[in-house]
Amino acid sequence: xxxxxxxxxxxxxxxxxxxxxxxxxxxxxxxxxxxxxxxxxxxxxxxxxxxxxxxxxxxxxxxxxxxxxxxxxxxxxxxxxxxxxxxxxxxxxxxxxxxxxxxxxxxxxxxxxxxxxxxxxxxxxxxxxxxxxxxxxxxxxxxxxxxxxxxxxxxxxxxxxxxxxxxxxxxxxxxxxxxxxxxxxxxxxxxxxxxxxxxxxxxxxxxxxxxxxxxxxxxxxxxxxxxxxxxxxxxxxxxxxxxx
Numbered sequence: 031x032x033x034x035x036x037x038x039x040x041x042x043x044x045x046x047x048x049x050x051x052x053x054x055x056x057x058x059x060x061x062x063x064x065x066x067x068x069x070x071x072x073x074x075x076x077x078x079x080x081x082x083x084x085x086x087x088x089x090x091x092x093x094x095x096x097x098x099x100x101x102x103x104x105x106x107x108x109x110x111x112x113x114x115x116x117x118x119x120x121x122x123x124x125x126x127x128x129x130x131x132x133x134x135x136x137x138x139x140x141x142x143x144x145x146x147x148x149x150x151x152x153x154x155x156x157x158x159x160x161x162x163x164x165x166x167x168x169x170x171x172x173x174x175x176x177x178x179x180x181x182x183x184x185x186x187x188x189x190x191x192x193x194x195x196x197x198x199x200x201x202x203x204x205x206x207x208x209x210x211x212x213x214x215x216x217x218x219x220x221x222x223x224x225x226x227x228x229x230x231x232x233x234x235x236x237x238x239x240x241x242x243x244x245x246x247x248x249x250x251x252x253x254x255x256x257x258x259x260x261x262x263x264x265x266x267x268x269x270x271x272x273x274x
Contacts, residue, residue: 032058032073034096038081038136039106041065043200044152047225048103049074055229060094062136063106081106081132082124091139099143101232104133105152107170109206114165122166129170134177145187148235150228151178155194155245155254175243182241191231192243195224196251217250 035052039045040061049059053071060075061067067076077093079086107129112121137149156164157171175192182190197203199218207213227246231238238244247254261274 033100034058035101036060037103038062040067044221044224045105047221051225082127101148103150109167111163125166151192153192155196189240195246196254
């Protein structure tokens with residue numbers, strides 16, 4: 031029997047590349063997306079869905095008939111440029127409902143069929159390497175990662191891995207950078223490179239404990255691995271303040 035994978039955001043970018051890879055590995059793939067996901071493969075089933083709609087989330091679980099799911103890949107996400115203190119309530123909901131709330135609710139809905147299964151969240155290194163005008167995006171990814179840290183502690187029958195890529199040449203990034211003539215596209219990775227690593231994690235993840243986060247870079251982006259948090263500690267007994 032085919033192993034079963036559910037992938038959100040399967041119509042383009044990283045999600046499409048992961049779906050193609052898993053189909054080549056003979057998985058039965060349920061692709062969840064708002065835009066059409068088209069694969070000429072009998073093992074691919076497209077579920078059209080707005081992941082920010084509770085009704086659509088319920089329908090997803092109904093359309094997936096399998097009793098057991100091997101892999102759930104929470105990939106769908108969005109971003110927009112906005113000053114950190116200038117967003118509207120609608121802009122806040124649009125990003126947090128898709129980037130943060132939807133992966134949680136979908137995982138919750140499919141929990142009963144994910145026993146011994148693997149959950150891979152396609153997050154972002156922006157959860158710690160922040161940039162101007164991306165406060166909502168960065169914070170939504172940070173919130174997602176912390177939330178699933180707790181899921182990994184509580185749910186012993188499933189394994190959680192969060193993948194944190196640096197810049198990837200996706201339609202979303204193209205849209206965000208369309209007016210930035212200084213952006214160097216030679217620095218970006220391709221969706222297929224992220225998919226290749228996802229395939230590696232699915233095939234062998236014994237060295238990664240549940241809750242692990244993996245920053246994914248290329249040689250051009252390897253400075254992202256040198257991340258140092260601006261974190262300090264204060265000891266009330268010694269009155270000492272020091273950078274950690």
